[in-house]
Amino acid sequence: MRFLIVEDHPLFREALEGALQMATPDAEMLQATSIDGALELLASRPDVDLILLDLSIPGTTGLSGIIRIRKAFPRIPVVIVSGHQDAQIISGALSLGVSGYILKSSSKQELAHSIGEVVRGAVCLPAAFRALARPQRSPIAAQELLKRLHDLTPQQLRVLEMLKRGLQNKQIAFELKISETTVKVHVSDILRKLNVMSRTKAIVEMSKIDFATLAGSGAAAKRDRARTDPQA
16 A cells, blocks of 8 residues: 655654554555645655645645645545644544544554554544544535635635634734735635635535545546546
């Protein structure tokens, strides 16, 4: 198997490597220290079997890193490895189709066990959050929303994620170190591209994405095209 570790802290990268070696001794491990670096690597190595992603790395704010990777490579499973223990963050990550959420406070043995669960096809979660259910979404509605999300820039994805967290324009401007006027422009563009009329509606639309379903429906559509058109 081939794993991609997306983590900017060298000591924790080393810990993840050790856990992966325990779970799958013959695995090949690739590394990236930012979302942009991960996307660039995946573009040349799309045969990665699993991505281990930290939420707090360069190029991402909150859940925006998941969105960028999932919309670009929806078929590759993603496991979040994070220090965040907020139920809302974990639930939001699950709604974006991740295959697991592992806490950085876990021991190397616990990390290896959780990674092994994902490799076997299970969804791993901290014990306190295993009651969180993955919502069922309409594949058609999700496909349409995904097309709209492709039009958002990385900065707009960050703004959208902050809107979902309930931040106001002034707070978003402070976190991103941009002016409130620029935030307003981003919000207007987001609403236009998502074809919604309000910030609240944009947040509601975001909860409709299930990238795991999208990957399955996309693969089915490709098989259908292949049956009807051998050149497809």
